[in-house]
Amino acid sequence: MLIIALEGPSYAGKSTAIRHLRQTALGSRAFVSDCYVRHIAHRDDIPPARTDSAAAQLAAFERFMEIEATRVAEAAASGRQLVILDRSVDTLLAHAYALDALFGYGVHHQLRDRLKTLSFLRPDHTLYLDVPAETLHLRRKTAGHTVAESEYFLHEPGFLRHARDYFAHTPRRPVTRELTVLAADAGPDDVAQAVEALVTFWAR
Numbered sequence: 001m002l003i004i005a006l007e008g009p010s011y012a013g014k015s016t017a018i019r020h021l022r023q024t025a026l027g028s029r030a031f032v033s034d035c036y037v038r039h040i041a042h043r044d045d046i047p048p049a050r051t052d053s054a055a056a057q058l059a060a061f062e063r064f065m066e067i068e069a070t071r072v073a074e075a076a077a078s079g080r081q082l083v084i085l086d087r088s089v090d091t092l093l094a095h096a097y098a099l100d101a102l103f104g105y106g107v108h109h110q111l112r113d114r115l116k117t118l119s120f121l122r123p124d125h126t127l128y129l130d131v132p133a134e135t136l137h138l139r140r141k142t143a144g145h146t147v148a149e150s151e152y153f154l155h156e157p158g159f160l161r162h163a164r165d166y167f168a169h170t171p172r173r174p175v176t177r178e179l180t181v182l183a184a185d186a187g188p189d190d191v192a193q194a195v196e197a198l199v200t201f202w203a204r
Contacts, residue, residue: 001075001080001081001082001083002081002082002083002124002125002202002203003075003083003085003121003122003123003124003125004082004083004084004085004123004124004125004126004127004199004202004203005084005085005086005087005088005090005121005123005125005126005127005176006018006084006085006086006087006126006127006129006195007087007088007090007091007094007126007127007128007129007167008128008129008130008131008184009129009131009136009154009155009160009163009164010136010154010155011131011136011139011140011143011155012129012130012131012136012184013129013131013184013188013191013192013195014035014086014087014129015035015086016188016191016192017129017191017192017195017196018032018034018084018086019192020189020192020193020195020196021084021192021195021196021199024196026082026196026199026200026203027084029080029082030080030082030083030084030203031074031075031078031080031082031083031084032083032084032085032086033071033074033075033083033084033085033086033121034086035086035087036064036067036068036087036091036092038086039067039070039071040067047059047060047063047064048060049095049153049154050153051099051105053105054105054106054107057096057099057105057107058107058110058111061092061096061107061111061114064092065089065092065114065118065120068089068118068119068120068121069118069119071085071121072119072120072121075121082203083121084199085121085123088120088121088122088123088126088175088176089115089120089121089122089175090123090126090166090167090174090175090176092111093108093111093112093115093166093174093175094163094166094167094174095163096108096111097162097163097165097166097170098158098159098162098163098166099159101158101162101165102158102159102162115175120175122175122176122177123175123176123177124176124177124178124202125176125177125178125179125180125202126167126174126176126178126179126180127180127182127195127198127199128167128168128179128180128181128182129182129184129191129195130164130168130181130182130183130184130185131184131185132185133155133157133160135185136155136160137155140152140155167179167181168181180198182194182195182198
């Protein structure tokens with residue numbers, strides 16, 4: 001089984017690229033799993049992006065890993081040899097890495113250890129969509145996002161910087177076996193085409 005994951009900040013273009021892939025011959029032969037939060041029926045049940053304690057961050061990880069267990073089972077049951085993920089466990093680790101840096105929670109290493117005891121889909125290839133903060137803000141505005149800029153934690157400069165560092169600069173490697181960083185500040189259709197080309201190359 002070949003597992004390919006798409007990563008990147010909110011509004012980087014992952015969902016658009018996934019929708020595009022679903023419409024291709026490649027997507028028709030792949031098992032495609034949506035982002036963790038799309039597996040939660042009620043918005044109020046989604047753990048907050050800005051947890052208020054180390055304990056809350058650990059609890060959020062456990063909730064998302066319950067979803068990961070479902071993804072593992074669904075991927076196996078699909079019988080497909082190609083799996084495409086909208087975010088992977090590296091998202092959860094990057095989030096914890098950023099909150100550790102910002103608030104001193106100190107949970108990232110605990111999650112690494114916990115992951116050793118849990119079933120998860122380890123990507124063979126991860127494509128990180130790299131987008132400047134100003135472009136992300138413009139995309140949010142264009143999309144009519146209703147949350148005030150100052151209240152949208154996932155686009156807080158410190159969080160964006162540290163989450164990106166997890167993928168691009170941290171001395172400790174992400175879980176994925178191979179990471180490719182793709183500049184994704186072009187239009188969504190161009191980004192989707194670039195993603196398709198890379199995924200096609202890996203899946204050939």
